Ligand SMILES: [Zn+2]
């Protein structure tokens with residue numbers, strides 16, 4: 001019998017935010033979900049806001065709920081959360097009630113070609129988790145209910161134990177570091193002594209700097225447009241930072257890594273200019289990870305890429321258990337991910353928290369919502 005049935009701490013209903021129309025969030029009540037086989041119920045303690053949450057709220061995609069956009073479907077977004085195990089589904093002995101955990105997003109179907117390769121973020125049955133199409137795929141906050149709520153159900157493959165010394169806020173950042181780690185894994189994994197350029201100091205770019213440093217990248221260069229963020233990149237391990245408003249990035253990078261160009265570029269800016277700069281600063285046979293989520297097609301310098309045998313790797317999310325490797329590095333304090341956490345709000349203040357993240361109020365980078373122990377913003381402050 002699942003443990004939640006006789007666990008008095010788990011209520012029947014919970015507070016949850018749901019998406020109404022585009023850019024509309026509604027605070028409502030929902031039944032607390034029940035974990036099935038190989039699943040756990042997580043009492044959410046903290047959840048970080050991601051740029052992708054803002055995309056989902058505004059455009060709908062890349063969320064895919066019951067075969068379509070997530071609007072007016074009582075759908076709860078939010079995917080970068082951590083919490084405490086509140087109940088176990090059938091067959092679960094990997095975790096115990098009361099254990100602090102963080103989550104990764106994608107539990108693939110486990111049976112398609114890509115899932116079998118460990119590429120569960122590219123599951124061929126993405127979003128097929130309803131009605132007659134139920135293949136068991138889950139991506140909480142994208143295709144199934146996510147973390148802007150008091151509880152969520154997670155497949156055990158998406159759950160990672162949090163060490164006692166790690167704060168709730170830092171634990172919400174593990175999946176972001178896992179995404180950066182996945183990019184470096186797909187580029188070849190071992191970067192010791194190789195030159196790495198990261199373009200775009202958003203959360204994934206900044207943690208790509210941290211992970212690349214921990215993997216031994218040298219020299220390690222960060223490019224971007226905001227000095228305040230480049231400075232955080234320096235603290236996370238960038239040997240050199242380049243403000244592309246003041247210097248032409250291809251020439252500036254080659255001055256540092258040598259005229260042949262960089263071995264690896266992790267492209268986190270996602271615009272036409274930055275992608276072409278990445279191609280032209282990569283050496284022959286070098287590799288580029290495309291980690292940003294652009295909305296427009298880009299014209300790219302294909303002749304240069306082909307003539308120079310440059311590899312382009314698009315990544316989606318956090319595959320190949322990269323989040324576990326990121327957690328191992330964070331637990332060993334190889335870098336301080338909490339440098340990118342800037343603001344904390346209460347769950348009820350989610351719309352304000354979203355505004356801070358979207359408009360970068362007070363230079364916000366990672367905005368975290370906590371379920372307990374955070375004072376609400378007064379209406380006057382709104
Ligand atoms: Zn995210």
Ligand SMILES: [Zn+2]
Pocket residue numbers: 108109110111112113114115116120122123124125
């Ligand atoms: Zn699959």
